[in-house]
Amino acid sequence: MSCSQVRTILYDYINAYVDEELSTTDHSAIQKHLEVCAHCANEKFQIEQIGNTIHNQFSYSAPYGLKENIRHTITGLADSDINLSNVAKRRFAWRWTYYVIPPVVTAVAAVLLIFSMMPTQDEVMMHNMMEQEIVSAHVRSLMEDNLLHVESKGPQEVKPWFNNRVDFAAQPEDLAADGFSLKGGRLDYLNKHTAASLVYESDDHIINLFVFPTMEADMKSFKNFQNRGYNIVKWVNKGLEYCAISDISLDELNKFARVYRKKITSPN
Amino acid sequence: MSKDTLIQQFENKMLSHMDSAYNLARWITGHDQDAEDVVQEAYIRAFRGFEKYTDINSLSWLLTIVRNTSYNWMKSKHGYRHLIEFDESVHSATDEPGFVGDRSQDFRQDAILNSSRNKDLLHQALKEMPLIFREVIVLHEIEDLSYKEIADIVGVPVGTVMSRLSRGRRRLQKTLASRLSRRNQVEL
Ligand SMILES: [Zn+2]
Numbered sequence: 001m002s003c004s005q006v007r008t009i010l011y012d013y014i015n016a017y018v019d020e021e022l023s024t025t026d027h028s029a030i031q032k033h034l035e036v037c038a039h040c041a042n043e044k045f046q047i048e049q050i051g052n053t054i055h056n057q058f059s060y061s062a063p064y065g066l067k068e069n070i071r072h073t074i075t076g077l078a079d080s081d082i083n084l085s086n087v088a089k090r091r092f093a094w095r096w097t098y099y100v101i102p103p104v105v106t107a108v109a110a111v112l113l114i115f116s117m118m119p120t121q122d123e124v125m126m127h128n129m130m131e132q133e134i135v136s137a138h139v140r141s142l143m144e145d146n147l148l149h150v151e152s153k154g155p156q157e158v159k160p161w162f163n164n165r166v167d168f169a170a171q172p173e174d175l176a177a178d179g180f181s182l183k184g185g186r187l188d189y190l191n192k193h194t195a196a197s198l199v200y201e202s203d204d205h206i207i208n209l210f211v212f213p214t215m216e217a218d219m220k221s222f223k224n225f226q227n228r229g230y231n232i233v234k235w236v237n238k239g240l241e242y243c244a245i246s247d248i249s250l251d252e253l254n255k256f257a258r259v260y261r262k263k264i265t266s267p268n
Numbered sequence: 269m270s271k272d273t274l275i276q277q278f279e280n281k282m283l284s285h286m287d288s289a290y291n292l293a294r295w296i297t298g299h300d301q302d303a304e305d306v307v308q309e310a311y312i313r314a315f316r317g318f319e320k321y322t323d324i325n326s327l328s329w330l331l332t333i334v335r336n337t338s339y340n341w342m343k344s345k346h347g348y349r350h351l352i353e354f355d356e357s358v359h360s361a362t363d364e365p366g367f368v369g370d371r372s373q374d375f376r377q378d379a380i381l382n383s384s385r386n387k388d389l390l391h392q393a394l395k396e397m398p399l400i401f402r403e404v405i406v407l408h409e410i411e412d413l414s415y416k417e418i419a420d421i422v423g424v425p426v427g428t429v430m431s432r433l434s435r436g437r438r439r440l441q442k443t444l445a446s447r448l449s450r451r452n453q454v455e456l
Contacts, residue, residue, distance in 0.1 A: 015434040019408065021415050047437055050390065050444075054409040058391060062290035066304060067283060070311045074278060077315055078271045136305055142344035143309070143337075228301070229345070 014040055018047045130190070131227045137188045138208050138230060138245045141197065147206070148184040148199060158185045162196050168240060170196035170211050173263045180207065180256050200256070207246040207256060214241035222257055224250055233257045237265075269319065278318050281326040282311070288327060288411055289334045295406045296338040296399065302345070310337040325417065332421045335403065386448070393443040401436030404429055 016022045017030040034041050141147050150161040158172040165187055172182055183199040188210065195212035216236045225232040231253045233244045244257050269277075289310060294303035310333045317333075394402060407418045415433075419426045 011438065012430060012434045015437060016415075016430055019415070019433070021430070046441055050437065050440055051409045053387060053390060054394065054405065055412075057387060058394065059287075059410045060291045060294040060303070062286045062307065063300070063304065066290070066307065067286050070286070070308060071279070071283065073308065073312065074315050075275060077312065078275055132301070139305065139341065139345055140309070143340050 010040065011043065014043050015047060018044055018051070131225055131232065133190050134210060134232060134243050134245055135227050135230055137190060137195075137197075137210065141186060141188070141199075141208055142206060147186065149186045151184040152182060155182060158182065158198070161185060166194055166196050168196075168211070168213055170198065171264045172198050173260060175200065175256070175259055175263065178255070178259045179203070180259065202246075202248055202252065202256070205246055205248045207244055207248065207253070209260065210243040210245070211240055213239055215239075216241060222254060224254070226250075235261065237261070274319065278315060282314055282318070282330055285327050285330050289330055291410055292331055292334050292403070292406060293338050295402060295410075296335065297342060298395065302341060306334065306338050306341050309341070310334040313337065327411075328413070328417050328420055331407070331411070335421060386444070389444055389447050390440065393440050393447070396443075397436065397439060401432055401439060404432045405436045405440075408433055 013022070013026065013030055014034075017027060017034075020027075022030065034044055150158055152158045152172070155172040155174050159170070162170040162172070162185060170185070172185060174182055176182070180200045180202050183201050183206075185199060186197040188195045188197050190210060190212050195210050198209040198211065200207040200209065214236055218238065219234075219236045221235070223234045225234065230245050230247055231250045233250075233253050233256075235242050235257065242257070242261075244253055244260075246253055246256075248256075286307070289307050290303055293306040293310070294300065297303050297306060310330070314330055314333050394405065397405070403422065404418055407413045407421065408415075413421070415426045415429045418429045422429065424432075
């Protein structure tokens with residue numbers, strides 16, 4: 001056994017000694033060694049010191065309000081689970097309610113109410129908040145099997161699915177010719193309203209196109225945002241807000257938005 | 269179990285560990301907002317499995333869910349390659365055997381961690397450390413979990429926890445030592 005191998009093993013033992021994970025025999029053997037070897041005693045001291053610093057100073061506490069949010073979510077979840085057992089057949093359609101977070105929604109509603117009374121000044125902040133919501137909804141959709149509530153071979157299957165679930169016209173379109181294939185749809189909750197998400201795929205990248213009612217005026221051109229590494233393209237048309245979000249390039253995403261908007265505005 | 273009892277029990281057993289849950293998610297993801305989202309998601313998952321849950325150690329159970337949720341989150345946000353990169357950087361020169369004290373003159377007992385700047389260096393070093401080391405260090409040093417508990421959460425044998433912890437600490441010591449000596453040279 002080489003010197004460095006011996007030292008590695010010894011170092012492991014000193015670690016386990018500090019952590020009190022050694023058998024009694026090993027523990028006292030190491031202890032005896034530490035009494036006579038300044039080198040190892042120094043190692044032990046450093047391990048302890050780093051450990052103490054990490055323990056005392058590097059821990060994060062949950063932010064204020066998170067517990068309350070989760071408590072409400074859980075309560076809502078228990079309620080919706082009861083609903084579920086009553087109407088088991090509609091389980092799939094109800095899945096989005098797992099993610100409705102009452103206190104957040106209430107807070108958002110309250111903030112929106114305040115904003116509606118003082119319009120210009122805080123628009124920026126409201127945009128940020130919506131962006132956060134959209135990014136979170138997007139990331140959430142990518143986790144495990146959250147992406148699709150209805151899978152499709154084409155728009156004719158997705159459209160009727162949405163008709164029963166949202167009170168506006170979600171318009172799934174086939175954009176395969178332009179490189180964006182329609183995977184299906186999902187329900188989300190944005191801007192205190194149920195939102196339809198049309199899910200597209202482009203070269204293995206997912207695009208969520210969120211559609212939900214808005215009071216905002218029509219927009220002639222697209223607005224682009226970047227948030228937490230995602231690109232967002234937004235526009236408003238006839239009382240509906242459209243938000244496309246993805247990790248594809250902004251150019252590609254703008255192209256997607258152009259293609260989609262052209263399709264829904266031009267009569268077939 | 270009635271709905272109220274269920275919620276009450278969940279509150280006692282699970283919500284009481286929220287700081288630990290947040291701490292782990294925060295150290296894995298590296299961001300406040302991500303950690304909040306992960307903790308929300310993890311608690312939803314925990315609640316769905318709670319009625320069937322029989323585990324005695326509620327903290328380990330919760331942290332296992334938080335860890336899995338964090339990994340899924342990172343995967344969906346940054347792609348799988350991002351996680352792989354952590355693994356690729358695992359075997360590096362800093363893992364070579366040898367005691368830190370052998371080489372560094374600046375890293376003797378009284379010299380370390382006595383100033384807030386040095387603590388910042390340590391914090392930075394831990395933040396930049398590959399995830400597989402970082403998580404065991406956080407679970408052990410901050411949450412005071414035993415090798416066995418960490419082994420259950422991470423899903424590796426106890427011996428692996430021991431060696432990751434040991435190698436992780438050596439990395440921290442070496443990173444700290446080299447940054448301290450670099451800084452001292454600049455100051456001279
Ligand atoms: Zn020795």
